[in-house]
Amino acid sequence: MGQAQSDTGGKQVTTEQVSHELALLFxxxxxxxxxxxxxxxxxxSLAERQDSMAxxxxxxxxxxxxxxxxxxxxSVIFQMVSYLGAFPFGQDAPVILGFEQMVMVxxxxxxxxxxxxxKGHRDRAKLLFRSLAVWDRKEPSGKSEKAGKGPALELNTVQGEAHRSHVAGFAVDEPTNDDEEDDDDHDLALAALESLDAVEVFNHGGPPIAQAxxxxxxxxxxxxxxxxxxxxDPQESLSRHVGRLTGEHLxxxxxxxENILAAFVNVEKSPGVKIRQFNTVISISFPYLFNGFNSLFEHFLFSKDLDFTKRKDKLTAPPSEVDRLLDQPLLSQEGEILDLNVLCQLSFFIPGEKLFRRLRLLYSGTDAxxxxxxxxxxxxxxxxPTILLVAGNRISDPPEGGQERAFSDTLPAKRFPDSSKSEHFAFGIYLAQPWRQTHKECFGDAETLLFQLEPVHEVFHASTINTDYVSFTKPPYAHAGIAFGCPHPKPKQxxxxxxxxxxxxxxxxxDSxxxxxxxxxxxxxxxxxxxNSSTRKYDFQDRFEIESLEVWGCGGDAEAEHQRQLWAWEEREAEARRKINLGSGDIEADRALLEMAGLIGGDRSGGSMN
Structure with a gap:
């Protein structure tokens, strides 16, 4: 480490000097x-000391x-930070986590x-891939093992428990030349060196990322x-959430x-995730996957000894707005599909500020x-915005029961195979627009997301050209029901x-x-x-019997109050209609109302008023 030199502005500098300058800048x-x-x-307060090193x-x-x-x-986290501490010289990893290295981390x-x-999210994702990766020593690289210096070389792949996935192989599992990923894989490191005008010091080093x-x-x-x-949240202790690590929750x-892992790799066919898979899946289905690291590592920026909220009268002081917010449950109530784990899964592609402590169960098929x-x-x-979630079990092919056959008869002949051997599925829709009944055209916008949660997590983003996002139809429309991504149905012939x-x-x-x-x-x-899916590049179709269906509203107290007022108004209107002066005992008044409505009079008797 620190041996590479460059003549920058007539001055010889080492990688150690550049790392020191970058740490100061950061x-x-x-x-x-x-x-x-x-x-x-x-x-x-945390550092160990050996001689002059902390x-x-x-x-x-x-x-x-x-x-x-x-x-x-x-050990996985320590591998990551030992690599990131060497930034921007990954070939020098793993490093001792001194003060300057922890600044980088x-x-x-x-x-x-x-x-x-x-720089954007994609650059950090690529850097995190390198920090997590191991290199295959068996692949020819034209370099000795020592050339692949890094923490990954000293780690063996953990076999652990066997994971079973029944999904078909992904297209990204197929052999491919990933060398092109090296072309821009060091953007973040180069940007850091450019900020110091020391690009000449950079040395790629190590084996190609295609081998990782x-x-x-x-x-x-x-x-x-x-x-x-x-x-x-920043400063929030993880101990507040330990209940999620017990029993059924764990x-x-x-x-x-496992459902999320299945988005990256078919573990039956491949022991690890390659860079192209990683980049593709992260960018489409998990743009916020690593956001939790932000709050976790911000713990280093809040010293308990420097907590200025500590006061002698703290016990009598009113709780802060932050404390009141944290005391609210992350999810007001659990549904049959949505629990805390699925809620966190949703936060990997829907911003957490729209989800945590903001969801309300609007509809549950079991209850309503x-x-x-x-x-x-x-x-x-x-x-x-709302989130619709539906879960169910596969219908046998050919269908066995009469209702299953009746539903299958409304569909075109099944031309595509099942997506997997899994018998259980969960899908969902994120919809930014309010729901409404449709008559001629669909509703929704480019923010609408169609997604699968189980057995493989994947997000299908909306097109800006085809706008057949959502339809909600009742009879007399043929095949009434709710459809996402289908042309609007026509009225029944x-x-x-x-x-x-x-x-x-x-x-x-x-179906309806x-x-x-x-x-x-x-x-x-x-x-x-x-x-289309960017990883499952093949045709498939899954038919299922609905087990659970629920809709969650994204919003705070203002949205809930608005809905309450609308419900109250509808109830008042319904009550007013029920109180129309019919059958109240005043026969002449009732007859006059019916005559004005054209229901009696002339040749119509209108039936008995008694």
């Missing part, structure tokens, strides 16, 4: 004076960040580097941690992590009835058999009784209102 530009003072205090150990780091032992992820993990480098992969077991452990820390966390009318009554008055449901290329359809649904991915057609 500390000055990315931290406030109070944050930097707190960071120094925290590091000093550094952090793995167990110290894990204990300070309160990383739960049950997740078994401490905290700045990168909290994305504060953007205050200096103005993240072990599936390591990635699963990291995903479990990211699910756990997703709702974390089992649900593992299951959710599986019907379009019950759905309309509960959902249509909500004037803020007066004669002849109604045509089959016109399924969109990427679509989800729920909310008994059955079908998800279609016609990759061959090139997409429709929602874009």
């Amino acid at each position: 500390a000055k530009k990315c931290f406030t004076p109070l944050e930097l003072y707190s960071f120094q205090d925290v590091f000093k 550094y952090l150990k793995e167990d110290t780091l894990a204990r300070f960040l309160e990383i739960p032992d049950i997740l078994g992820v401490s 905290v700045v990168i993990m909290t994305e504060r580097y953007q205050r200096v480098l103005k 992969s993240i072990p599936s077991d390591n990635l699963k452990k990291l995903i479990m941690l990211l699910l756990f820390i997703a709702p974390l 089992g649900g966390l593992r299951k959710t992590a 009835g599986f019907s379009l009318g019950g759905f309309e009554t509960k959902v249509f008055n909500w004037r803020a 007066t004669s002849g058999l109604a045509p089959h449901i016109n399924l969109g290329a990427v679509s989800l359809v729920l 009784s909310f008994e059955f649904g079908v998800f279609t991915h016609n990759y061959t057609s090139g997409g429709g209102a929602f874009h």
Whole structure:
């Protein structure tokens, strides 16, 4: 380390000098004076000392960040930070985590580097891939093993528990030349050196990134941690959420992590995740996957010894707005589909500020009835974004029961295979516009998201050309129900058999009784209102019997109050209609009202008024 030299402006500099200058720049530009003072205090209180060197150990780091032992992820996190501490010279990793190295780590993990480098999320994601990856020593690279210096070379792929996925292989699993990923893989490092006018010092070093992969077991452990820390606020202790790591909650966390892992890799065919898979899946389905690191590593910027909120009269002081907010549950109530783990899963592609402590259950099929009318009554008055979730079990092929056959008869003949061997599915829609009944055209906008949560997590973004996003139709429309990504249905014909449901290329359809649904991915057609999968590049269709259906409103007290007022107004109107002076005993008044309505009089008797 520190041996590479360059003649920059006539002056010989080493990588150690450049790293030192970059650490000073980051500390000055990315931290406030109070944050930097707190960071120094925290590091000093945690550091081990050997001679004149102060550094952090793995167990110290894990204990300070309160990383739960049950997740078994401490060594993965330590590998990451040991690589990031070497930034921008990854070939020098792993490094001892001294003060300057931890400045690099905290700045990168909290994305504060953007205050200096103005780089985006994609650059950090690529850097995090390198920090998590191991290199395959068996692949020929034209270099010795020593050339691949880095923490990954000293780590073995953890075999751990066996993970079973029944999804078909991804196109990104196929052999490919990933060397092109090296072309811009060092953008963030180069930007850092440009800020110091020291680009000449940069040396790629190490083997090509095409030879690197993240072990599936390591990635699963990291995903479990990211699910756990997703709702974390700055300064908030992880100990507030330990209840999520016990009993059924822990089992649900593992299951959710497996569904997310399946988006990256088919573990039956590949032991690890390659760079192209990682970049593709992160950018489309998990843009906020690593956001939890921001709050977690901001713990270094708040020293408990410098907590200015500590006062002698603290016990009598009113609680702060932040404290009141944190005391509210992350989810007001759990649904049959949506629990805390799925909520955190949603936060990987929907901003957390729209979700945590902001969701209200508007409709549940189990409680309000599986019907379009019950759905309309509960959902249509909500004037803020909503999330619809549906889960169910696969229908046998060919269908066995009469109702299953009747539903299948409304669909075109099944041309596509099942997506997987899984028997259970969960899908959803994020809709920014209010719900309404449609008559001629669909509603929704380019922010609408169609997504799958189980058994494979994937997000299908809306097209800006095809706008057949959402339709909500009742009889006399043929095949009434709710459809996403399908052309709007036509009114039922007066004669002849109604045509089959016109399924969109990427679509989800729920029948009018909310008994059955079908998800279609016609990759061959090139997409429709929602874009094709970027990883599952093949045709498939899943038909299922609906087990649970629920709609959640995204919003705060203002949205809830607006909906309450609308419900109250509708109730008053209904009550007023019920109180029309009919059958009250005043026969002449009742007769006059009926005559004005044209219901009696002339040749009409109108029946008995008694």
